[in-house]
């Protein structure tokens with residue numbers, strides 16, 4: 601038996617025992633630990649910022665915080681933000697995208713009253729000067745200063761200041777409204793870099809993005825170093841590019857999330873030292889001999905049998921038993937997905953099949969509590985963030 605065979609055999613036995621006959625989302629802590637070790641080889645823990653949307657469980661984040669001994673997050677979604685500050689009062693939060701004013705206002709209305717100091721610990725992202733002016737309005741409404749980071753376009757073209765003129769306007773606004781705004785730093789994301797088309801190279805694309813970032817920073821420093829004395833957090837990277845910032849980089853604040861569980865969509869040369877740490881495990885409901893597709897029953901599928909599993913149509917790729925495959929002619933179902941296996945496979949009804957999520961941010965939210973394992977033992981069930989469970993309301997404004 602190969603190492604993979606042994607691994608999934610043991611997980612199947614475990615899931616048959618504790619899976620409750622339901623599809624489960626497995627997170628393997630042994631593998632997560634090795635990914636954390638690979639990550640701190642690249643960057644110091646105090647410079648890492650964990651992307652909450654890609655690891656959307658408070659307990660999972662807490663586990664990572666305890667390993668890194670630092671609580672720093674990038675957050676994208678208001679309900680998650682509220683749940684995070686309820687649970688982690690010391691966390692430092694950079695928002696990964698600009699939010700509408702209505703959502704920012706809700707934060708101040710609904711945030712739990714505890715030791716989390718939003719003025720010091722929460723940094724809203726501003727992509728335009730108009731957004732900054734909205735945040736000025738917000739600061740006046742809530743009666744305290746608001747910390748902001750300025751989004752920069754370093755080549756991905758997803759918004760943010762794209763040139764010196766746009767950046768100068770924003771920095772002038774921050775200086776002009778220094779009672780309302782403080783400048784935490786900058787955020788420039790470079791997820792386009794690994795997609796550089798031939799004849800360009802990933803290395804060249806990365807150098808260009810870094811240079812663009814460094815030029816904008818230098819410009820900011822020359823004219824506006826009075827803002828927080830130029831002591832800025834320079835955020836960037838993400839799982840696809842974190843390894844490209846290992847040596848030379850303008851950054852001092854590195855975002856990463858997905859790489860820690862490495863979904864199939866992150867099977868990239870830059871993430872070679874990371875390993876998959878999450879699976880969908882789904883019970884087999886039916887196994888039938890051969891492959892019969894309505895209206896084309898005679899279509900040959902030599903040497904294959906059919907499975908129907910509990911659930912399906914996930915953002916995931918089949919991975920065990922070996923040779924497990926989808927069948928696009930039969931189609932896909934969220935209720936009972938059809939899959940085929942080689943006839944030689946001994947997978948049986950009530951066994952579990954395993955699929956690897958292609959991404960974590962949507963998939964990890966779809967199965968209720970995460971099924972946490974270590975060495976093929978079940979160690980915990982960890983709730984995921986809720987989309988509707990807001991924190992207890994604070995005073996309305």
Ligand SMILES: Cc1ncc(COP(=O)(O)O)c(C=O)c1O
Pocket residue numbers: 651654674696697789836837838839840855856857858859
């Ligand atoms: C601004 C920003 N930074 C970083 C990331 C990286 O997240 P991950 O490491 O999960 O790919 C993302 C992902 O969407 C992002 O939008």
